[in-house]
Amino acid sequence: xxxxxxxxxxxxxxxxxxxxxxxxxxxxxxxxxxxxxxxxxxxxxxxxxxxxxxxxxxxxxxxxxxxxxxxxxxxxxxxxxxxxxxxxxxxxxxxxxxxxxxxxxxxxxxxxxxxxxxxxxxxxxxxxxxxxxxxxxxxxxxxxxxxxxxxxxxxxxxxxxxxxxxxxxxxxxxxxxxxxxxxxxxxxxxxxxxxxxxxxxxxxxxxxxxxxxxxxxxxxxxxxxxxxxxxxxxxxxxxxxxxxxxxxxxxxxxxxxxxxxxxxxxxxxxxxxxxxxxxxxxxxxxxxxxxxxxxxxxxxxxxxxxxxxxxxxxxxxxxxxxxxxxxxxxxxxxxxxxxxxxxxxxxxxxxxxxxxxxxxxxxxxxxxxxxxxxxxxxxxxxxxxxxxxxxxxxxxxxxxxxxxxxxxxxxxxxxxxxxxxxxxxxxxxxxxxxxxxxxx
Amino acid sequence: xxxxxxxxxxxxxxxxxxxxxxxxxxxxxxxxxxxxxxxxxxxxxxxxxxxxxxxxxxxxxxxxxxxxxxxxxxxxxxxxxxxxxxxxxxxxxxxxxxxxxxxxxxxxxxxxxxxxxxxxxxxxxxxxxxxxxxxxxxxxxxxxxxxxxxxxxxxxxxxxxxxxxxxxxxxxxxxxxxxxxxxxxxxxxxxxxxxxxxxxxxxxxxxxxxxxxxxxxxxxxxxxxxxxxxxxxxxxxxxxxxxxxxxxxxxxxxxxxxxxxxxxxxxxxxxxxxxxxxxxxxxxxxxxxxxxxxxxxxxxxxxxxxxxxxxxxxxxxxxxxxxxxxxxxxxxxxxxxxxxxxxxxxxxxxxxxxxxxxxxxxxx
Numbered sequence: 001x002x003x004x005x006x007x008x009x010x011x012x013x014x015x016x017x018x019x020x021x022x023x024x025x026x027x028x029x030x031x032x033x034x035x036x037x038x039x040x041x042x043x044x045x046x047x048x049x050x051x052x053x054x055x056x057x058x059x060x061x062x063x064x065x066x067x068x069x070x071x072x073x074x075x076x077x078x079x080x081x082x083x084x085x086x087x088x089x090x091x092x093x094x095x096x097x098x099x100x101x102x103x104x105x106x107x108x109x110x111x112x113x114x115x116x117x118x119x120x121x122x123x124x125x126x127x128x129x130x131x132x133x134x135x136x137x138x139x140x141x142x143x144x145x146x147x148x149x150x151x152x153x154x155x156x157x158x159x160x161x162x163x164x165x166x167x168x169x170x171x172x173x174x175x176x177x178x179x180x181x182x183x184x185x186x187x188x189x190x191x192x193x194x195x196x197x198x199x200x201x202x203x204x205x206x207x208x209x210x211x212x213x214x215x216x217x218x219x220x221x222x223x224x225x226x227x228x229x230x231x232x233x234x235x236x237x238x239x240x241x242x243x244x245x246x247x248x249x250x251x252x253x254x255x256x257x258x259x260x261x262x263x264x265x266x267x268x269x270x271x272x273x274x275x276x277x278x279x280x281x282x283x284x285x286x287x288x289x290x291x292x293x294x295x296x297x298x299x300x301x302x303x304x305x306x307x308x309x310x311x312x313x314x315x316x317x318x319x320x321x322x323x324x325x326x327x328x329x330x331x332x333x334x335x336x337x338x339x340x341x342x343x344x345x346x347x348x349x350x351x352x353x354x355x356x357x358x359x360x361x362x363x364x365x366x367x368x369x370x371x372x373x374x375x376x377x378x379x380x381x382x383x384x385x386x387x388x389x390x391x392x393x394x395x396x397x398x399x400x401x402x403x404x405x406x407x408x409x410x411x412x413x414x415x416x417x418x419x420x421x422x423x424x425x426x427x428x429x430x431x432x433x434x435x436x437x438x439x440x
Numbered sequence: 441x442x443x444x445x446x447x448x449x450x451x452x453x454x455x456x457x458x459x460x461x462x463x464x465x466x467x468x469x470x471x472x473x474x475x476x477x478x479x480x481x482x483x484x485x486x487x488x489x490x491x492x493x494x495x496x497x498x499x500x501x502x503x504x505x506x507x508x509x510x511x512x513x514x515x516x517x518x519x520x521x522x523x524x525x526x527x528x529x530x531x532x533x534x535x536x537x538x539x540x541x542x543x544x545x546x547x548x549x550x551x552x553x554x555x556x557x558x559x560x561x562x563x564x565x566x567x568x569x570x571x572x573x574x575x576x577x578x579x580x581x582x583x584x585x586x587x588x589x590x591x592x593x594x595x596x597x598x599x600x601x602x603x604x605x606x607x608x609x610x611x612x613x614x615x616x617x618x619x620x621x622x623x624x625x626x627x628x629x630x631x632x633x634x635x636x637x638x639x640x641x642x643x644x645x646x647x648x649x650x651x652x653x654x655x656x657x658x659x660x661x662x663x664x665x666x667x668x669x670x671x672x673x674x675x676x677x678x679x680x681x682x683x684x685x686x687x688x689x690x691x692x693x694x695x696x697x698x699x700x701x702x703x704x705x706x707x708x709x710x711x712x713x714x715x716x717x718x719x720x721x722x723x724x725x726x727x728x729x730x731x732x733x734x735x736x737x738x739x740x741x742x743x744x745x746x747x748x749x750x751x752x753x754x755x756x757x758x759x760x761x762x763x764x765x766x767x768x769x770x771x772x773x774x775x776x777x778x779x780x781x782x783x784x785x786x787x788x789x790x791x792x793x794x795x796x797x798x799x800x801x802x803x804x
Contacts, residue, residue, distance in 0.1 A: 325726075327760075343709070343727035343744045345761040345779060359709070360727040360744045362761040364779060377711075377729045377746045379763050381781065383796075416729065416746065418763065418781075420798070435798075 017064045017142070018117060019126040021055050022106055025073030034408035034425045035281045038370065040078050042130045045352065046284055047291035048302060048315040048333055050082060053089075054291060055128045058136030060090045065126070068093050069117065071109045073100040105249035107256050111210040122203055127252070129197035133287035135273040135294060141200045144177065144269050151205035151265035154179065154257070155198035157275040161189060163390050168195030168253050172268045179266040182257045193268065195253065196275050205263070206256075213255045281423070282392035282404030284367060285382070288350050289331035304328070317353070326357075341376075348384070358415070366405040369426065375415035380405055383421055402438075441561070442488040442537055443481045443545035444518075445474065446526060449494040453662040456771035456788045457753055462497050464549055467736060468660060469673050469684075470701055470717050475507060477547060477555065482511040484557030486545065489515045490536050492529035527634035530619075531627040538621040546634075548615030550661035552669045553653060554676060555616070563651050564618045567595065570647035571619045573639070575611035576657040584612040585635065587650050595649040600640065614653050663769045663786075667749055670734055671715040674699060694731075707743065725760070733764075742778070753789070766800065 023042045032041040042052040049057075052070070059065050070079060079097045086095055098113045110117065110127070117125060124145065126138060137155070145153045156170050169190045171181035183190055250256070260266040274290045276283060295303055296313035306312040311329030316322055317336045326344040334340065335353035343360040354371040357363060361374045365382030374380055382404040385392065392403055405419055408426035413419055420435035428439050451463030458466065464474035474491075481489060491504070496517050504515045518533040530537060530546065537544045543564055545557060556574070564572040572595075575587050586609050590598040601608050613635060626638055642648040656676050658669035674697035677685050686693055686700045695714030700706065704718045707726035715732045718724065722735050725743035733747045738755040741747065745758045750768040752758060759778035764770075768782045771789035776782060780793055784800030787793060791803055 345744060347779065360729065360746075360761075362744070362746075362763070362779060377744075379746065379761075379781065418765075420781075 015064065015124065016066075016120065016122040017062065017124050017126065018122045019059050019062075019065050019068045019128065020110060020117065021052060021059075021068060021070050021128045021130050022109070023052065023070055023072035023074065023079075023130045025100075025103065027073075027103075031280045032278075033281060034406060034423060035284070035367065035369070037426060038409045040074055041278070042072075043078070043082055044284060045333065045335060046133070046278070046288045046350070047295060048317065049291075051133075051278055051284075051287075052082070052130045053086065054133070055130055055136065056086055056090055056093070056095075058138055059126070059128075060093060062126075062138050062142065063092075066092065066094060067120075067122075068095050069113065070095065070097045070130075071100065071113060072097075073103055075099070103249060105251040105255070107210045107213065107252045108250040110252075111207065111214065111250065114207050118203060118207075124200060124202045127199040127201065131278045132197045132275070133278050133290055134196060134198070134271065134275040136198060137269065137271055137273065138198075138200075140271075141198070141269050144267055145200050145202075148177070148267050149265065150200075150267045151202045151263060152260050153200040153267050153269055155196040156193045156268040156270045157196050157272075158192050158270070159194050159390060161192050164189065164192045164194055166390065168257065169193065170195060170268050172270075177267045177269070178264070179261045179268050182261040184253045184257070193270060195257070196271065197277075199252070205265070209256055209259060210250060213250050213259065217250065217255075277390065280392045280402070281367065281406050282382070282402050284350060285331075285348060285365060285404045286385075286392075288333050289348065292331050292333065311347075323359075335370075348382075365403070367407065369407045369409045369411055369424075371409060372407045372411040372413075374407075374413045375417065377416045378413045379418040379420075380407065380413060381418070381420045441484065441486045441542055441544065442490070442539075443486045443547065444490045444492055444530060444533055444537060445477060445547050445549050446529060447474075447491050447493045447549045449523070451661070454666065456769060456786055457663075457751065460754065460772040460789055462500050463661075464491075465500060465503055467717075467719060467734075468552060468666070469670060469677075470699055470719055472503065473552070473660070474504075474549060476552065477549065478507050478511055478513065478515070480555035480557055481545065482513050484545075484555075484561065486557070487513055488536055488539075489513055490518050490533045491515060492518050492520065492524075492533065494520050494523060523631060524629075525631045525633045527627045527632040527638045528630060530624060530634070531629045534624050538624050541621060543618050543620050546617040546619060548659075550659045551615040551657065552660050552673060553614065553616075553657040554655040556651075556653065560616070560618050560651050563595075564649075567649050569596075569649060570623055571617060571639075571642055572649045572651050573597075574614040574616040574653050575650045576614040576653040577610050578612050579610070581607070581610040581612060587611045587613065589650070590646070595651065596646055597639075597643050597648045597650055599643060600635070611650060611652070614657055615659070616653075663751055664767050666751065667732060667734065667767065670717060671697065671732060674715055674717070701737075719754075768797075 043050045083095050100109050104112050141153045168184045169186050170193045171191045172179050276287050278287050292313035304310045304314045304316045309327045314329040315333040319336045320334045320338040322340040323342040325342045326340045328346045331348045332346050334351045337354050338351050339356045341359040344357050346363040349363045349366045351368045352370045355368045356373045358376040361378045363380045366380045385403045402423050405422050407424045410427050411424050412429040414431045418433045422434050422437050424439040451458035454463055465472045496519050508515050585600050585602045586604050588598050588609050590596045656672035660666045660669035678697050686698045688696055692710040692712045694711045697715045698713040700718040701720040703720045704722040706724045710728045712730045716730045718735045719737035721738050723740045727744045728741050729746045732749045734751045736754045739752050741758045742760040744761045746763045748765045750764040753770045754772045756770045756774040758776045761779045762776045763781045766784040768785045770787045773790045774787045775792040777794045782797040785797040787803040
């Protein structure tokens with residue numbers, strides 16, 4: 001590495017910090033179908049707020065962050081309204097959307113927009129993957145960054161040994177917290193400390209690092225090898241498409257972090273707090289639960305007051321109508337203008353705007369799409385998975401099925417019908433009991 | 441007149457219900473199964489009833505004492521020390537059945553129908569031969585033994601064809617007979633079958649006639665048929681305009697054929713029916729949906745539960761927003777948790793179910 005590390009001011013005073021939120025693009029959110037057929041994943045409401053907004057709520061708690069860029073390859077108009085609203089909600093932050101016209105990879109995108117990011121000479125910047133659900137302990141990351149005079153700090157969390165190989169694995173020095181080794185989705189067990197997809201980089205070191213990765217790439221094209229079985233469906237297909245394109249696709253995880261581990265100033269902050277990825281549509285349900293729990297612990301006034309029929313935490317949009325005999329919670333979000341009838345039971349679920357749940361229906365571990373209607377005494381049900389599980393599929397009769405039932409936009413479930421472990425694409429009417437199926 | 445009811449063994453096919461009560465005492469249409477038969481026999485003028493059993497539980501003895509007084513009949517147990525089949529028990533009870541020259545009825549305790557005992561006796565007397573068996577017409581005779589008449593004769597039986605492949609007729613043995621005491625001399629005291637041995641020998645001598653059963657018929661020996669039989673029984677009560685049924689003017693009655701014991705309590709905004717029986721002291725909560733099911737005495741169905749094609753055993757409790765279906769049978773004192781789903785579960789007594797039963801299973 002030929003990175004020059006100049007002398008740096010040890011105290012954090014006067015340092016400027018920016019942030020980048022990586023949102024990806026419409027071709028990346030396929031695992032979030034059927035919900036992403038109607039709403040881009042970052043704007044999907046979880047615990048009453050778009051997924052991306054939870055990132056901004058954390059960023060707004062870092063006073064020195066004045067500017068945040070959203071980087072992705074969605075069309076410009078996708079985030080326009082949300083940015084307008086968010087600029088009011090977070091008045092101290094300037095928010096800009098930077099659109100990649102071709103997928104450049106997470107690091108490639110940062111590099112492409114380096115001039116905009118570097119404007120005003122910020123000393124460092126956060127990078128947050130928008131599809132991460134966690135408490136975003138950014139201030140703690142910043143503290144570690146300054147203590148260690150770091151070039152990079154990565155947020156890490158412990159997962160079960162079985163799950164670890166699905167993520168980027170970090171080997172660190174327990175005492176110094178220095179990252180010694182980093183492998184993205186290893187085949188064999190390396191560590192159960194994994195990459196949370198939240199980083200803090202010094203501007204001085206990250207851009208040269210990406211630059212040298214690009215240089216290496218053009219000199220010696222990367223060999224592709226992602227053989228772990230879990231990744232095949234998701235990453236491998238994407239890699240294949242990328243191959244035909246220019247070599248500019250540079251990912252933070254695969255191409256940059258391993259090199260950073262060779263430097264001496266790469267540290268990990270291990271969070272003991274919650275962390276989940278929001279990949280599949282079903283993973284919105286545990287993410288919803290985790291954000292609601294967090295809001296409840298913070299005594300958020302947004303949440304519905306606990307009562308005999310409200311088992312906290314529950315979020316009910318002010319415009320939603322909920323009959324007083326309906327029993328909701330725990331971990332339930334009810335969207336705008338949703339109508340919940342008498343004697344309805346909802347648990348561990350998200351009911352989106354304009355949905356109607358008729359009397360005595362029962363909704364468990366499910367997502368009810370925008371404007372969908374669930375009939376009287378119907379039962380829409382997923383299967384609970386352990387809270388520690390990072391997987392939203394389960395094996396039923398030897399077949400992998402979704403554990404969370406999802407009704408897409410404007411679906412209907414007839415009176416008394418039972419729907420279990422199903423994914424229902426938009427505009428379908430379910431008139432008969434169904435289980436363990438995808439309904440086209 | 442005299443009658444013999446073939447009760448037999450432990451009624452294992454109707455478990456888990458028969459783990460708690462002997463089969464004849466399990467309530468069908470809110471009354472013990474055997475009471476339907478005793479009542480019909482008493483109305484036809486029967487005074488002596490023999491129950492052919494393999495075992496004699498105390499609880500049965502006590503119950504039948506009560507019925508003896510209520511219907512002014514004499515009920516005696518004939519206990520087999522070894523299983524004697526369907527004919528052996530007749531021989532065992534020869535002292536009673538053969539005490540005079542009048543014919544006696546024989547009935548299978550699992551059969552539920554509009555028992556036509558008086559008409560049967562009249563018909564039997566009229567043809568003057570040894571025996572008459574009640575037959576019922578079925579859609580798929582290939583599953584049963586079919587009765588074939590003598591050519592040109594409306595009732596004299598020519599032969600039996602067991603599970604016919606080609607259509608030979610659609611009348612099957614309904615499990616109800618009237619026989620002259622002389623038939624007893626055809627039977628030896630050993631395990632023997634009335635269908636396989638006694639009847640064929642009578643047929644050979646042209647001594648056996650058939651009698652067509654009007655209306656419904658069902659062998660309710662297992663849960664699936666118990667529920668179907670309940671539907672048929674309730675439908676027949678509706679046809680007769682029976683006062684036993686809850687009037688359709690009740691706001692919770694949906695689709696008719698609903699029988700609710702007067703001591704049961706029904707909550708608000710329920711939709712009950714068609715084909716539901718609710719036993720004594722049952723409590724149904726608010727917003728409950730019941731159809732094609734049997735709720736036995738002392739049970740509690742909590743608010744917003746949904747139950748279909750299910751037997752809820754005595755003193756059981758079904759949780760709020762629970763859903764039971766697909767021939768689920770709860771034994772005595774079973775508890776189903778709130779929001780639990782049970783698909784075809786057979787739940788033994790005193791169990792508490794806290795996780796979904798997604799596929800039919802026996803819960804020990």
